[in-house]
Amino acid sequence: MPLQLSPTPIADPLIVPRNNATTILQLQSGIAWRQYLKRASFRGEQFYVDTGVRESGRRVVQHEFPKRDVPYAEDMGRRAREFTVRGYLIVYPVSSNAGSPKFPNDPLKQASYLRARDKLITALESTEGPANLQLPLLGILNVMCVRYRVTEEEKFGGYCVFDMTFTEFGLAPANGERVSSAGVYYAAQDLGNATQTALTAGITGISGTVSA
Amino acid sequence: MMRSSDVREAADIVRVATSMLLATSNDQIGRAGSDLRRACGDMAANAETYITYNQIAPKLAYCFDQARVTGATADEFKRIQEALVAKTPVSLVAVLLTQSCVAFSLQQLALAVAGVTFTSREDVEVVVPSINTAFDQAEEVAADSMALVVYRKLIALHAATTFYLFDTAQPLPQMLDFQFAAIRPTLIQSYRLYADASRADELREENKVVHPAFAPFTGRALSF
Numbered sequence: 353m354p355l356q357l358s359p360t361p362i363a364d365p366l367i368v369p370r371n372n373a374t375t376i377l378q379l380q381s382g383i384a385w386r387q388y389l390k391r392a393s394f395r396g397e398q399f400y401v402d403t404g405v406r407e408s409g410r411r412v413v414q415h416e417f418p419k420r421d422v423p424y425a426e427d428m429g430r431r432a433r434e435f436t437v438r439g440y441l442i443v444y445p446v447s448s449n450a451g452s453p454k455f456p457n458d459p460l461k462q463a464s465y466l467r468a469r470d471k472l473i474t475a476l477e478s479t480e481g482p483a484n485l486q487l488p489l490l491g492i493l494n495v496m497c498v499r500y501r502v503t504e505e506e507k508f509g510g511y512c513v514f515d516m517t518f519t520e521f522g523l524a525p526a527n528g529e530r531v532s533s534a535g536v537y538y539a540a541q542d543l544g545n546a547t548q549t550a551l552t553a554g555i556t557g558i559s560g561t562v563s564a
Numbered sequence: 565m566m567r568s569s570d571v572r573e574a575a576d577i578v579r580v581a582t583s584m585l586l587a588t589s590n591d592q593i594g595r596a597g598s599d600l601r602r603a604c605g606d607m608a609a610n611a612e613t614y615i616t617y618n619q620i621a622p623k624l625a626y627c628f629d630q631a632r633v634t635g636a637t638a639d640e641f642k643r644i645q646e647a648l649v650a651k652t653p654v655s656l657v658a659v660l661l662t663q664s665c666v667a668f669s670l671q672q673l674a675l676a677v678a679g680v681t682f683t684s685r686e687d688v689e690v691v692v693p694s695i696n697t698a699f700d701q702a703e704e705v706a707a708d709s710m711a712l713v714v715y716r717k718l719i720a721l722h723a724a725t726t727f728y729l730f731d732t733a734q735p736l737p738q739m740l741d742f743q744f745a746a747i748r749p750t751l752i753q754s755y756r757l758y759a760d761a762s763r764a765d766e767l768r769e770e771n772k773v774v775h776p777a778f779a780p781f782t783g784r785a786l787s788f
Contacts, residue, residue, distance in 0.1 A: 539724035543720070
């Protein structure tokens with residue numbers, strides 16, 4: 353059950369011949385890994401990426417027994433994926449609202465990075481629930497932001513660094529044993545009966561003879 | 565004592581409800597459709613008599629029930645409920661009938677929602693606020709009018725519907741955004757996303773692709 357939509361790994365021998373390094377021609381024509389590069393974003397707010405780290409593994413409990421040399425590593429399932437991303441925002445000499453063909457009205461290519469910074473901060477801390485994290489080469493991932501840190505330095509004016517940590521959202525535990533549609537059916541029947549009784553009793557209370 | 569003008573006002577409310585039930589966008593064919601038309605027509609013709617002789621409750625409930633059986637949707641019951649809430653009846657019997665019609669609408673709304681097959685969690689999340697709004701209004705009115713039993717039943721149905729929607733949403737896939745590097749056919753997109761090209765039509769319909777050979781490189785898809 354895939355929880356992410358990742359680009360297919362590059363394995364086509366026609367594009368990158370096996371045992372050969374990527375040539376500069378392939379890099380220039382964009383047919384190697386570069387064609388998979390995407391603009392990074394979280395909850396739709398874009399940023400540049402310095403480093404993106406994905407970590408996971410297996411949850412292993414190591415058992416060591418007295419008087420025995422060989423341990424036993426018990427597998428308890430996959431560890432939740434965690435993504436540590438160092439992103440940054442930087443000013444451009446002029447605002448490019450006309451935009452490039454690929455990114456019209458590019459929010460990152462602006463003379464001030466403050467608006468993009470504030471929007472990213474809002475996306476990271478002010479909105480509840482999981483959101484999509486797009487990393488340059490790791491596909492779209494449904495994650496929660498655990499913490500972030502923005503760093504602005506005096507000697508690097510017009511530039512700020514975001515150190516962000518995301519954790520995989522996954523799935524909430526579902527309980528398939530309860531039949532909740534039956535609950536709706538019975539509650540609806542109850543309401544219908546109660547409404548009929550109340551209506552009948554109400555008219556009885558009001559009515560008498562009908563006068564002109 | 566019920567005055568004839570009060571009965572006429574209450575009958576007008578009933579006619580509004582039945583005409584909206586008849587206008588629901590179902591095909592209304594077959595036995596169920598003819599039963600609905602007959603019940604609503606009977607109600608429109610004889611509403612005053614049924615109110616006067618206090619026979620209207622089961623017949624009105626039957627009209628609402630039959631509308632759902634013939635295929636009226638949750639949205640249509642929501643519209644009926646909103647139209648009735650917007651009414652400002654004066655006489656006591658008209659108020660009583662308006663509130664009863666609202667309660668019947670909510671009953672059928674909940675049953676209609678329970679019959680919907682949701683495909684994604686977002687579909688459920690769209691329904692929840694409108695359900696809450698509809699029930700909140702009716703609960704407020706029922707509480708103000710001291711209709712304690714109806715109020716309790718409304719709360720119970722609201723809770724059951726909310727729990728049902730929550731329970732239904734849990735195992736459903738979420739809608740995720742995807743972005744490919746280039747324009748590709750939906751077949752390839754489907755294969756890349758799910759390792760299954762047979763879901764190409766699903767991608768085409770979800771993203772309103774004009775030509776399946778040239779699907780835009782950004783779009784939305786179910787997570788599994």
